[in-house]
Amino acid sequence: xxxxxxxxxxxxxxxxxxxxxxxxxxxxxxxxxxxxxxxxxxxxxxxxxxxxxxxxxxxxxxxxxxxxxxxxxxxxxxxxxxxxxxxxxxxxxxxxxxxxxxxxxxxxxxxxxxxxxxxxxxxxxxxxxxxxxxxxxxxxxxxxxxxxxxxxxxxxxxxxxxxxxxxxxxxxxxxxxxxxxxxxxxxxxxxxxxxxxxxxxxxxxxxxxxxxxxxxxxxxxxxxxxxxxxxxxxxxxxxxxxxxxxxxxxxx
Amino acid sequence: xxxxxxxxxxxxxxxxxxxxxxxxxxxxxxxxxxxxxxxxxxxxxxxxxxxxxxxxxxxxxxxxxxxxxxxxxxxxxxxxxxxxxxxxxxxxxxxxxxxxxxxxxxxxxxxxxxxxxxxxxxxxxxxxxxxxxxxxxxxxxxxxxxxxxxxxxxxxxxxxxxxxxxxxxxxxxxxxxxxxxxxxxxxxxxxxxxxxxxxxxxxxxxxxxxxxxxxxxxxxxxxxxxxxxxxxxxxxxxxxxxxxxxxxxxxxxxxxxxxxxxxxxxxxxxxxxxxxxxxxxxxxxxxxxxxxxxxxxxxxxxxxxxxxxxxxxxxxxxxxxxxxxxxxxxxxxxxxxxxxxxxxxxxxxxxxxxxx
Numbered sequence: 001x002x003x004x005x006x007x008x009x010x011x012x013x014x015x016x017x018x019x020x021x022x023x024x025x026x027x028x029x030x031x032x033x034x035x036x037x038x039x040x041x042x043x044x045x046x047x048x049x050x051x052x053x054x055x056x057x058x059x060x061x062x063x064x065x066x067x068x069x070x071x072x073x074x075x076x077x078x079x080x081x082x083x084x085x086x087x088x089x090x091x092x093x094x095x096x097x098x099x100x101x102x103x104x105x106x107x108x109x110x111x112x113x114x115x116x117x118x119x120x121x122x123x124x125x126x127x128x129x130x131x132x133x134x135x136x137x138x139x140x141x142x143x144x145x146x147x148x149x150x151x152x153x154x155x156x157x158x159x160x161x162x163x164x165x166x167x168x169x170x171x172x173x174x175x176x177x178x179x180x181x182x183x184x185x186x187x188x189x190x191x192x193x194x195x196x197x198x199x200x201x202x203x204x205x206x207x208x209x210x211x212x213x214x215x216x217x218x219x220x221x222x223x224x225x226x227x228x229x230x231x232x233x234x235x236x237x238x239x240x241x242x243x244x245x246x247x248x249x250x251x252x
Numbered sequence: 253x254x255x256x257x258x259x260x261x262x263x264x265x266x267x268x269x270x271x272x273x274x275x276x277x278x279x280x281x282x283x284x285x286x287x288x289x290x291x292x293x294x295x296x297x298x299x300x301x302x303x304x305x306x307x308x309x310x311x312x313x314x315x316x317x318x319x320x321x322x323x324x325x326x327x328x329x330x331x332x333x334x335x336x337x338x339x340x341x342x343x344x345x346x347x348x349x350x351x352x353x354x355x356x357x358x359x360x361x362x363x364x365x366x367x368x369x370x371x372x373x374x375x376x377x378x379x380x381x382x383x384x385x386x387x388x389x390x391x392x393x394x395x396x397x398x399x400x401x402x403x404x405x406x407x408x409x410x411x412x413x414x415x416x417x418x419x420x421x422x423x424x425x426x427x428x429x430x431x432x433x434x435x436x437x438x439x440x441x442x443x444x445x446x447x448x449x450x451x452x453x454x455x456x457x458x459x460x461x462x463x464x465x466x467x468x469x470x471x472x473x474x475x476x477x478x479x480x481x482x483x484x485x486x487x488x489x490x491x492x493x494x495x496x497x498x499x500x501x502x503x504x505x506x507x508x509x510x511x512x513x514x515x516x517x518x519x520x521x522x523x524x525x526x527x528x529x530x531x532x533x534x535x536x537x538x539x540x541x542x543x544x545x546x547x548x549x550x551x552x553x554x555x556x557x558x559x560x561x562x563x564x565x566x567x568x569x570x571x572x573x574x575x576x577x578x579x580x581x582x583x584x585x586x587x588x589x590x591x592x593x594x595x596x597x598x599x600x601x602x603x604x605x606x607x608x
Binding site: 047048049050051053056063064067068069070071072073074077080081082083084085086087088089092109110113 | 276277279303305307308309311312315316317318319320321322323325327341342345452453454455456460461462463464465466
């Protein structure tokens with residue numbers, strides 16, 4: 001069978017727009033997470049009422065590959081935009097898709113307050129430990145010693161502090177009903193991430209409260225590594241600091 | 253609920269008016285002298301099926317307001333000086349995204365934290381835009397609680413017709429005054445506008461829509477700006493509002509808005525009784541600036557006096573509108589225990605200019 005778009009659509013459904021050319025770099029972890037999100041929406045049959053609020057950065061491209069309405073918010077503000085949206089239109093499924101720069105740096109207050117309020121939205125942070133789009137600068141999640149465009153001798157924790165652990169900050173918030181850190185570093189991890197995503201969206205279906213997943217993914221371009229090497233580095237280095245964990249599951 | 257007359261602080265009148273006209277979501281953060289708007293809306297909105305949402309900062313306020321607007325529903329915010337400054341990025345975003353909303357700047361003294369006492373020092377910020385880019389928002393000047401009641405339906409109509417933020421500015425002195433206002437029967441104007449052609453509430457009834465205020469190609473950025481320019485030209489042509497009086501033979505034309513405009517209306521009438529030929533223009537829209545009010549200036553005109561609670565901001569627009577046809581003078585101050593020009597001060601300056 002030829003891999004025509006129609007054939008692929010019968011396999012993957014309508015949400016994932018297979019006719020779009022990816023603007024993600026080869027090997028980018030975003031591609032995997034974006035597909036997982038599309039598959040979750042498709043599996044739940046919520047495509048027509050799902051709205052993405054995406055951040056600024058490579059994560060902002062994510063909605064181009066999904067046949068859903070989308071809002072490109074100002075840098076870091078997706079959770080606040082999603083909060084206002086969900087309040088005015090509670091029947092919509094609203095999720096944010098942001099990078100570690102968008103959410104962990106400029107938008108930290110927005111996401112923490114949305115979490116603390118227990119706003120019934122789903123927030124996703126795709127953490128690749130660098131500002132990818134702007135050329136691999138240090139982000140709040142860059143690892144100690146990590147060489148980036150703005151830390152050419154490695155991240156110095158005396159100067160820049162330690163990588164920020166956002167799910168750990170949300171653990172004590174009762175309004176957070178599903179809280180996990182996942183990764184796409186290998187196939188079993190991707191399957192676990194898919195299960196987590198389903199839970200995070202179901203949280204919204206049941207109107208329980210806030211749901212959050214951090215995805216640890218490689219950025220071969222920003223990390224200045226080959227694709228395979230970047231996945232090895234993701235598994236060995238990133239996961240050593242950002243440990244995949246389901247911190248909280250109150251969806252049952 | 254029939255027509256009723258209430259004795260309220262003008263900030264409360266603003267809240268009462270926006271809710272009675274269809275605002276169901278009010279996003280705000282406490283700041284003097286605007287806090288009473290949120291205090292009042294928090295009490296009255298639940299009965300209308302709405303909510304006052306207290307956010308953690310004005311950044312979050314403005315962005316939640318933008319999110320609300322993406323659903324096609326009408327949201328509002330109220331703030332003052334520093335809060336308004338924090339919202340500027342998102343106001344630029346909403347102007348670019350063509351999202352309707354209502355905002356109130358209960359203006360206080362700047363710069364920086366300035367002072368909590370009333371002022372008109374945000375004129376530049378309101379009319380030029382403190383955010384980035386070639387954008388404008390419609391700016392309506394209030395001089396009383398009643399003016400908020402009277403202009404609210406117009407503001408909602410403007411916001412939806414042109415899909416733009418509409419900003420009310422009310423100097424903090426007016427905001428803190430308590431006076432009577434008569435409210436017509438409540439009417440949900442916001443629901444009268446069809447938003448199905450643009451709102452972002454899912455692909456059930458339309459192909460994928462996405463809100464993009466940036467661009468992926470240079471031509472997209474150009475097209476966005478050309479579309480906005482065309483819209484702003486229409487607004488400038490059709491939506492100028494002002495009050496003018498005594499222009500047929502005035503030797504002195506006084507231009508003022510907000511509470512100073514309210515005072516000038518009274519002063520001009522008094523000076524006319526003294527056979528002094530004084531007229532006034534009181535702008536209602538600060539953007540678009542009512543240039544048309546200045547088209548036919550009286551032959552007798554000797555001078556234009558601009559009075560503001562700042563160091564001369566609207567003065568620039570008056571000079572542009574007068575375009576050298578008469579000399580302009582300025583009287584204004586900002587801050588202090590009496591943060592405006594008193595009637596006596598304006599009268600003395602007017603007489604001095606008439607005699608010069």
